[in-house]
Amino acid sequence: MKKQSSLPAILLTALFTLLLALGLGWVAVEMDLIHLSPSVTGGRDGELDGPNLLGKKGGNFVCEVTVSTPQGALNSEPKVYSDIMVVGLEPEAKSGWYQGEYTISESRKGALRMEGTKAFVSRPAMFERFGQMITQEEFTLDLSDGAFVQTLTFKDGTRRHMLKGICAKFTKAPFHK
Numbered sequence: 001m002k003k004q005s006s007l008p009a010i011l012l013t014a015l016f017t018l019l020l021a022l023g024l025g026w027v028a029v030e031m032d033l034i035h036l037s038p039s040v041t042g043g044r045d046g047e048l049d050g051p052n053l054l055g056k057k058g059g060n061f062v063c064e065v066t067v068s069t070p071q072g073a074l075n076s077e078p079k080v081y082s083d084i085m086v087v088g089l090e091p092e093a094k095s096g097w098y099q100g101e102y103t104i105s106e107s108r109k110g111a112l113r114m115e116g117t118k119a120f121v122s123r124p125a126m127f128e129r130f131g132q133m134i135t136q137e138e139f140t141l142d143l144s145d146g147a148f149v150q151t152l153t154f155k156d157g158t159r160r161h162m163l164k165g166i167c168a169k170f171t172k173a174p175f176h177k
Helices: 007-030 042-047
Strands: 059-070 080-088 095-098 108-114 118-129 132-142 147-154 159-169
Touching: 059 147, 080 132, 095 108, 095 118, 095 132, 108 132
Parallel strands: none
Antiparallel strands: 059 080, 059 159, 080 095, 108 118, 118 132, 132 147, 147 159
């Protein structure tokens, strides 16, 4: 009696398993359980990019920043720590704000202008900090990568970054588009 080879059975089982895995993967994509496109809701790029990102109403962003504030005079050793804050951009009102400790706040908004994907929000100031007169505060938020930078301009023309970080669009429930 001749012994039969098990090779055809192994190949048939492997082919069946591959087809079953592909079928289950296709079902998962169709049921929106697996996202293959980077622009699908939930992806960071989909949250920040796009020509209608802000629309007329604008948007709020949650930012994780590093604060670097001088402890005394402007040239003193800075106190550096991490913080989380919210930034708001309101294109219809041409204004913006952030939850900061200087002049641009939700109650004292700054003027918003857009250059490509970068939002610039600034407000004139006239107060003294770190032994110098501050004449302007501004922040930028790059909507293509979420980069946030807050800058103070002093009377002598020097500029200093106080906050730097990364932001993501804040979405309130329900999370449908």
